[in-house]
Amino acid sequence: MEQQLEQLKQEALQKIEAAASVKELNDVRVAYLGKKGPITDLLKGMGKLPAEERPKMGALVNVVRENVTTSLEEKMELLEQQAVNEKLEKETIDITLPGRPVKLGNHHPLTRVVEEIEDFFISMGYEVAEGPEVEQDYYNFEALNLPKGHPARDMQDSFYITEDVLLRTHTSPVQARTMAAKKGEPIKIICPGKVYRRDSDDATHSHQFTQIEGLVVGEDIRMSDLKGTLALFAKKMFGEEREIRLRPSFFPFTEPSVEMDISCFKCGGSGCNVCKKTGWIEILGAGMVHPNVLEMAGYDPTVFTGFAFGMGPERIAMLKYGVEDIRHFFTNDMRFISQFNRTEV
Amino acid sequence: MYVSTKWLENYVDTKGIAPADLAEKITRAGIEVDTIIDRSEGLTNIVVGHVESCEKHPEADKLNICQVNVGEETVQIICGAPNVATGQNIIAALPGAKLPGGMKIKKAKLRGEVSNGMICSLQELGVEGKTVAKAYAEGIYVLPADAKPGTDALSLLGLDDVILEFDLTPNRSDALSMLGVAYEVGAILSQDVKLPKIEYAASNEKAEDVLTLKVEAKEDNPMYVAKVVKNVKVAESPLWLQNYLMAAGVRPHNNVVDITNFVLLEYGQPLHAFDYDRLETKEIVVRHAVEGEKITTLDAVERTLRAGQLVITNGKEPVALAGVMGGANSEVHDGTTTVVIESAYFAPASVRKTSKDVGLRSDASTRLEKGVDPNRVAEAAERAAQLLTELAGGEVLAGAVQFDELNKESVRILLSPDYVNHRLGMKIPMDEMVSILERLQIPVEAANGQLIVDAPTRRQDLRIKEDLIEEIARLYGYDEIPMTLPIGESVPGGLNSFQEKRRLVRRYMESAGLYQAITYSLTSRAESQSFALETAPVTELLMPMSEDRSVLRQSLLPHLLEATTYNVARRIDTVSLYETGSVFLGTQEDGLPKEVGHVAAVITGKWVDHAWQQENKKVDFFVMKGIVEGLMDTLGLTEKVTYAKANHDGLHPGRTADILLNDVVVGVLGQLHPSEQKKRDLKETYVTEMNLALLLAESAEALVYEQVPRYPSMSRDIALVVSKDEAAGSLIDIIQEAGGKLLKDVSVFDLYEGDKVDEGMKSLAFSLTYFDAERTLTDEEVVTRHDKVLAALKEKSGAVLRG
């Protein structure tokens, strides 16, 4: 009987080993451990054994049964694992296929530039001031030291609505309005907005474009403050290594007036096509607020001084991003705008 | 302004400074040098030649065979110019010569005849055609008889010169003259200025004996000087004079006209030469024109004058448009013997107006309209008189006929060094300031710690202290200004709430899949009010450049749609654009239109487009409504916003809604009317436009968190059959009212219109969520409440439960 038992065990283990699927393994289980299986038969046949042999045999049968059961379980786990693996294998996808697009728009490049400039000056304590795009001649010209009859205010160059009302030609009237409103108080503002000139649209001209100007008025504002402010701005906007230089210029509302160049951000100053081989790029106009402008706005020019600066986001965007035609900014071609969707840092 | 460095050398020493370095110094000191033109660049082996004989080429009608003495030898050159002739001195480019544009001269055969070079026109040497004297404009240039064959033609023609092109700012009209430039360069290089010496022997005869002057328009003409020069022989000017004029971009004519132009360029004072005999009346009267009066100007155009334009007359009729252009009737011609030289100060505004009215801008008018130096008016006339004796054999009558009420005082400015340094943020010593002003030849005196400055009349841009601060700073060097930041109390900067929320709107729109557009504010009259939420009288330009850009917009949508069409036409089928910007309505008390900030959006094409999994969904009304709802949510306005079916021009009558904030219409959303779509070459397109000012003026409530539910909620679904006309929105209103506090949420989860419901009916399914924050609801409570909802629906809308 012992021998028979051992043979049975070997047979069962072999069949377990040979089982290739969960189903085959279940068949083995039923065949050997089931109610009609040989092990059960053996247990049933124990009654025929002498009483003293029964416990020993009983223990033996149990050992065999446990062995077989353990093997079965182990094999079952293995087979199940295999089945899972096979299933997963079948679920394999091509991970190189593109993902489902997330629908996202982005800023217009001009807004991107304007907000970057705004944010720099906000961090320096400036407020953002805005004003009407249709302006009174007074704020657009007269209050800025451009009296009637001044050559710089040709009807041909501006879009007039009536003799006294026009589309603003720069954002400077916002400065004039702010000064008039803040009478006597220190001012630190940045003024972005749309402006209009009577130009035919071509690659470098647009009848509508954008300006952003700054104005600081106080009791001790010096030209060195203007230079220091602009130098910080240039570094923030165009890179830490940027140098600036000021060149004398002329604007009716500032005296002295300057133009600011930055060292070329493409070649670093050695000369290239962006800087027209000069190593420098003209970025903005600036100056000390003309005493007449202060006086007209109710600031005593012997007490108050100030500086102002102004620049064109179109020009900055054209330089920064290599845009060659100003009209791209107003055509609103999705293939153009959608390129400005990512960070530069 | 073109500045010949060769000419400039006559007034200020620039030796040893390369033109490029000089240009850089000038630019850094304040006058931008735009371009540096090296006139001899690329020119080699170009000499004076003498044409010893000239015969027709036997094989070619238009060619001449010339034997040309080029110094050491006589060579044969074939020349096609019509004006080549025996005995001329010409410009010969010999084999090996290089011409501008890279042309190389080689020994060649032309129709069987050898040509050892080329006889050149000035244009072939790079001289601009419009500055070449008319006699040589169409052929080769003929050099003076005394030119020596074989010598360098370039120096003879003054082409061994570098020209600096100045881009002058409007305040620096003083540099519209060689002398003005000399003062500037002298200051930069610390060099003296050598002024021309005016010396000549005048005749005994007096100018006032042969000419009288009457100035009737004294305000517009406060100074008029006339010199009379007899026995003038009109001829070609000497080459050096012609060369200077050409370098300055002025075409030589004859010695008299050239002299007036030369003095204009030298002094910045426009002159005019009249033929004394052709004046006929021995009289000059300066007055305003009478409306309709006529004059034929030098350019042979008859012009009808308007009242108020300043004219020079001979007492009977106009002989010149003052400061703008002379008349043909008194023009100097080859037979002129007596010349009247006019030098005058005409009021800038008067010249500007006349020049603009008649559409003529000349070297004279551009200078006069900026205001010439009052102290050089008489001197310039003397300089011209001197040159007429030297170069035209003239005899100058003594004295001048003149009228003079012009203020010639310089402006005195008192300046303290502290004032200068305080404004610059620098510490420039007083002697340094004095030295700079002296270099500029500006009279200055230092007394009691103050600078007393007399700004010369040639520098009309120097009027106030700040003007002098600029002079001192720019010559001291802007590089020397330190870098500081404003001192004093600092205030926090930032955006106001409108600006901050406008940024929020932009970011929301972009996160919703829309790209920001910026379109033009000016549009056509026809489009100005299309889609406008509110219309008012339009704001129209006085002088538009085109009809398309003549009126300010009252809606952002027309241009956004134009941009959409632009994209679609380029096969970009899916377009999603938004814009924030102003619309312009009517006229307010201050004369300005009311500017209202709007936001608008356009979508067309596919909203979901995931091609390889075939997930595609076209845009529809509810995509746009979802975008609007999301915006309202972002702005915290959801509870205050409702939508009402509406009808608007240009929009689909069945698919358009007004957007209401606190029951006031603040916007519209809908499908573009199919006929509009067709007109604009668009497929199904949805639009919205909202009054941003009204939206952003409404404050959101403080954000206080609501406890995350601790007790479960219970859901009940209802499927209703209602008339097709019944709006889901009103059913929701009924449900919410009847559901009361316990009803937390109601949402639509199905809409069915088809065979399974009766004709004219539809089925709508809602999911209702009941909830109490304080406890778990019992089934009975929910059932009771839910039954109330059903009853209300049945009673108020006739809805029946779908079986």
Ligand SMILES: [Zn+2]
């Ligand atoms: Zn560069």
